[in-house]
Amino acid sequence: MDALLPILYLIASVTFITGLKMLGSPKTARQGNLIAAGGMTVAIFGTIFLYKGHDGLPLHNIEWIIGALVVGTAIGWVMAMRVKMTGMPQMVSFFNGMGGACAALISLMEYKAYGGAAMPVGHSLATIAGLVIGSVSFSGSIIAFGKLEDRIGDIRYGAQKFVNNALLLGTLTIGGMVVAGNLPGFEIILILAGLALVYGVLFVLPIGGADMPVVISLLNSFTGVAAACGGFLYDNMVMLIGGILVGSAGTILTIVMTKAMNRSLANVLFSNFGGAQAASAAGGPAGTVREVSATDCAVMMAYAKQVVIVPGYGLAVAQAQHVCHQLEHELEEKGVTVKYAVHPVAGRMPGHMNVLLAEADVDYDKLVEMEEINPEFPTTDVVLVVGANDVVNPAAKTDPTSPIYGMPILDVEFAKQVVVMKRSMKAGYAGIENELFYRPNTAMLFGDAKATMSSLVSEIKAL
């Protein structure tokens, strides 16, 4: 019987690897997720009923463990089912924080169980690393959650980098001393956890809301490493494999995301993007913007051959994806070809826009990726940009001083007519002026995306 649990762990590890692999392709993704979930269930129940400690005794408190599982499942299920598709990124961040907190608590209890007796160095290293990384991941994720919910703003001050680095250095030094056995006592462990929690908060506070996906992805891989620390503690292969796998995959995913924005990870984390404003404001675009009414815009689109909609962050914020689908439907009734141009980083996370539009029943074939849609713009009659800004900014191609220079963009400026739907003339999250708005073939349609789209729909219906 004793050989059964390691075999169950082996099976679970294989499901994690297979599941993660299958998540990488649209056809197999859903199945992959279910397979990994199945493996997780096997590992959990195998542990509860088959695990034996070093003393050869099975686990006790089984009723409490099952009770906690039931409570956690109920809360987690309800939260996950209730959240709107637009709120997915912050939900992922929240659940990630829970995993981090779990890892930190495990380390606390492990320390407590030793009751002040000296730990072997390897054991102590895994415990402290799990505590520090788990705590940073927890508090950082909660701040990221708050930022995406628009409850927490960006907080920046002069000596921020210095304070953060000093705090990190302090935390690592104390952690190192504890591992080396120079600082005994449970109180010092609590102080260490506190420092790590504060660092997590301060680390995420200055980073802009639009960069949160990168931060969440990074904290995701942190939690993976914290879980792997638990694997070292208990010589538990499934924790080790699951944790390291996510730690490494999460790191690569983070880097891939920053590359899609043509920035480095360090640039996202440590440079406050708003700082670039001054440089581009100096050579600010000249000219005036042309405003268009919803009625005129409706007429333009209804008599076009092809309309391309460029959905952005603003569409997601205004929850306008359903109205957008309606607009597409009305235009098709009039014989207009409608396509969506989806930039790799549109929405709040890469791929988020595809999820949002899929939720609104937009046909998957209508979502065209950047490389394929770009050659089509010169033959497109009307491009409707909804709440997107930086991904259609020609400065990315023409202005080497621009912070987004080199980022691949949607070439909407080649279309016969561009209509930009925006709340106001305010610059995008990067704080960069957009020369596109001043082009002769561009017209601005100001207002809330959802309200404006609704009036476009009724105008087109009335035609």
Added chain:
Amino acid sequence: MDPATLSLLYLVILMIFLGIELISHVPSVLHTPLMSGANAIHGVVIIGSIIVMGQANDTLSMILGFLAVILGTLNVVGGFVVTNRMLEMFKKRN
């Protein structure tokens, strides 16, 4: 370094390369569900919380352990359910 620790390190290194290999060629459309799925998988940390809870003897450890198992479950269940909901959106049309 004893052989057991050494083989653990080998495993860690191989897993790092495997993780990189698994993710490197994924279309950006799937980044969000992928992140969410990976998030659910690191919920495996729950195994550790079950072990400490199952060996806890005093009240404080019991409370901390109970809390840890709840948080871990939130990570696992929430993570997989959210990922499944996102992927359902893609499935509808195929």
